Amino acid sequence: MAPAGLGVCNAHDHLFLRSPLLPGQELDDAAAAAAELAAFRTAGGASVIQWTPYGMGRGAAELPRLARESGVRIVAATGLHQAAHYPPEVLERLRSDLAAVFVAELAEGIGDTGVRAGMIKVAGGFHGLDRHARYTMAAAAEAQLATGAAIGVHLELGTGALDVLDLLCGELGVAPDRVVLGHLNRSPDLLVHRTAAEAGAYLAFDGPSRAHHATDWRLPDALAALADAGFADRILLGGDTTTAGARSVNGGPGMPHLLRRHRARLGLALGEDLVTRFLTANPARAFAADWGRSGATATA
Template identity: 65%
Template sequence: MVATVRTVLGDVPAGDLGVCDAHDHLFLRSPLLPGQELADREEAAQRLRSFRGFGGGTVVQWTPHGMGRGAGSLAGLSRSTGVHVVAATGLHQAAHYPPARLDLIRDGLASLFVAELTEGIGSTGVRAGLIKVAGAFHTVDAHARLTMTAAAEAHHRTGAPIAVHLELGTAAPDVLDLLCGELEVAPQRVILGHLGRSPDGTMQREAARAGAFLAFDGPSRAHHGTDWRLPEELAALAEAGFGGQLLLGGDATVPDTPGMPFLLRRLCPRLEEVLGAETMTAALVGNPARAFALGPVRDAWP
């Protein structure tokens, strides 16, 4: 059976993704980023065209439910630019939502995630292809436990992978203990984001040994002073035998971040000097094809 990835234009063979930006945003809004919304469709199209011009094939948008993910525009953008786009369901940290909104959906999160994965996001007909959730700083707080529990249920019912925002790169062991231990999600179905924001090599190797995919998505914001360590971090993981778990992304969250074109134009050539072509091809092509593929569905939950 051929593995498939659920894009906004339908399911495609995982091997057709090509070069993949494994974590980025075409559209995003949050009360924590007032006046810095990603909401311009033509700017999104231009970024996709530029990404395509540098050899890009797929962009995975991690913008979850309720954060202006532009679901109604994603199919048209994918079709017009020739770039595969994967959309997300899921929920971010509580601070990104009005409390009244969380109260309305809190008890039905798993059903919401499943519906957006299988039926579509609202009336757009666009189906999500992954579930995005978020940890807290050095811990899994009550909100994270709630959303991760719902994500695990949706995963078991649909086979969709789970992508995790690690706050400043922390709490990976706690996230994996919950998702892969208590909630029985296979670690190969978990993608840990922002690992480079906490340059803790011991923690990174621990997450790698657990079997999760490791997303390094910088440079993404100007104040991320750890981005300069990215080549040595990736080299250490590759030399330790974890090159098959590495993913790369641009993670543009506000208009002035360099994002997906910069990933291929500047960052990847720099990384290839250190890692070599084989490891870079794995990180950009082979690893994403496995990380974002739909997996088997469990018949019952729990």
Template identity: 70%
Template sequence: MSAVRTVLGDLPADRLGVCDAHDHLFLGSPQLAGRELNDAAAARAELAAFGAAGGAAVVQWTPYGMGRRAADLPALSRAAGVHVVCATGLHQAAHYTPDTLDALRGRLPDLFVSELTDGIGTSGVRAGLIKVAGGFHGLDAHARWTMTAAAEAHRATGAPVAVHLEHGTAALDVLDLLCGAGGVPPHRVILGHLNRSPDPVVHRQAAAVGCYLAFDGPSRAHHATDWRMPEAMAALVDAGYGDRLLLGGDTVVAGARSVDGGPGMPYLLRRLRPRLAAEFGTEAVERILTANPAEAFAVEWAAEG
């Protein structure tokens, strides 16, 4: 049976509910020194706030080595009554020390598979997706290494592969690698941050391949293209790709959480949902928030630990 692999176990897809398809409860990186998401009480409050706004599930895209705190996620999920999906994977090289990357040479696909099937460390929590990252208008050697490993892990498990697109670029390069050379079916690929590069031609080309397109940046005040999100999504709905779209908040610093004064996870439902409904209708928006993520993250898991 197809199921979403949450931190509390596998969940039938039709029980996922309204979903923030790309966000972070915990995140730490050298690029965010002093602004990390590492406060468990604040994470619990943010998750509860999303639940109070009508949210039912959050997919955390925090990958290996970036403070995802997998062992803490089950208790937070239970306390808030919100499903949580955790990630394996690897971000851009800039987020890691050379020693960390050297230690992963030759075993990256095995790490991904282990975290998807056996669990993350001693936490007992199994990841429900693989998160990797591209570069700015291209793919460097690190991106090709991690995406090749993600494709291998997908073939072993069926797990979806979610991709950070740097400033929303290189979407077609990613699809060429993952779906072409890597053999990942397009419907198992999720491209993140399309709102950061509002190119309607690339959006339509990516959607036509059959992957999912995530619009996930309302927490980023410095992304000047976010105001074009409704227009970009409406164009895709009008073109017949409403079943390919996902929404997320992508909260990456403490000040962006709703409990710390930012938009946070509830913003998707409190402000963005009615804004999008006015643009292209309630039915399409509810599909984007509920049916699409259920289909994007539900897998007939091929390997068990």
């Protein structure tokens, strides 16, 4: 589809997710995913970028039906999260040629589902990059250069952004505008934000505050600082629903929060036109890829 087809886009969220680090909070209920999408659509949403990577219960086979029935476009991901999310035997099995796995899921499909991934998701660590992160990012860079797909990076508590850019862009040759740095709302370091934006990366501010993160009241100032410095075109907004309890259908903020509360609040602080750009024009550029065909981007 054409990039503009994303419309109002939740640039980072999860319909399905499973991890041993979140026992009992799995996102594995297709009916709940459908209800969440319906609520997001009612709130004005048109597309969701699902950052769930390989081996974490992506629900790829369910995505086409959910997209058709909800009217919400869904972009799936390949990639690999931090090592703690996987059994050692899974990581060992992938170690021979991880980049080939990513390329196959981008170019051919995820397993036998027929669903092609539309972005690559990897992860850094807390204020640094361990051996696993460097290995997965090297594979992601190879896959990005082969396909054009964007790389989304989980920053642990919002930290390590500049280390990520040094590796992906400085050492591995990925263009900065192919990198989306996630969770920057969790570390409201305005100097780091500006440095990353000056480098050319996209900055994702994704999800309502949690008790151990920087609170929402600091976000308008961070976004205003970037916009005032000329980097409004680098900003993305998302929801990052990672547990069953956080879904709106279970009483949490869920996907609709981005548009029901977050958008309105930021609009009051920054102006509705600017926030609309964060939700539409910016993700259309950030996730667009040539895929060997003119003017195309990824869908589920």
